[in-house]
Amino acid sequence: PIPSCDWSSDVCSSDLLIKYSSYSQYYTTDQTSWCLNILSFRNIDQDPSDTIICLDSKYEKDPYMLAYDYYNNEKLWWVFMIVNPDIIFDPINDMLAGIYIRIPTLTRLNSVLGT
Numbered sequence: 001p002i003p004s005c006d007w008s009s010d011v012c013s014s015d016l017l018i019k020y021s022s023y024s025q026y027y028t029t030d031q032t033s034w035c036l037n038i039l040s041f042r043n044i045d046q047d048p049s050d051t052i053i054c055l056d057s058k059y060e061k062d063p064y065m066l067a068y069d070y071y072n073n074e075k076l077w078w079v080f081m082i083v084n085p086d087i088i089f090d091p092i093n094d095m096l097a098g099i100y101i102r103i104p105t106l107t108r109l110n111s112v113l114g115t
Helices: 063-071 079-083 106-113
Strands: 051-054 100-103
Touching: 063 079, 063 106, 079 100
Parallel strands: none
Antiparallel strands: 051 100
């Protein structure tokens, strides 16, 4: 039988906890070696140092490429969704050429991610 995870009990004790990389969208989501809780994103507030860009057609439906070009790390694709919640709900289909989005600087993002 597959075990179930009761987040209110000691079943998910700290000795069973697994942590994703600080670059992962799952970093702040509770988990064990066999159970992942409901996704909990980190809060990344908007900041005056953020860059606002008009999304180029080469990034349409490709947040991975945008993350790679801005952060040299395609695993940070989810940042655009968090910083632009009113514009990007679906990180693939809402990434359309011509929309304006906010992009945190790499320095600020590293500070937020603790890297």
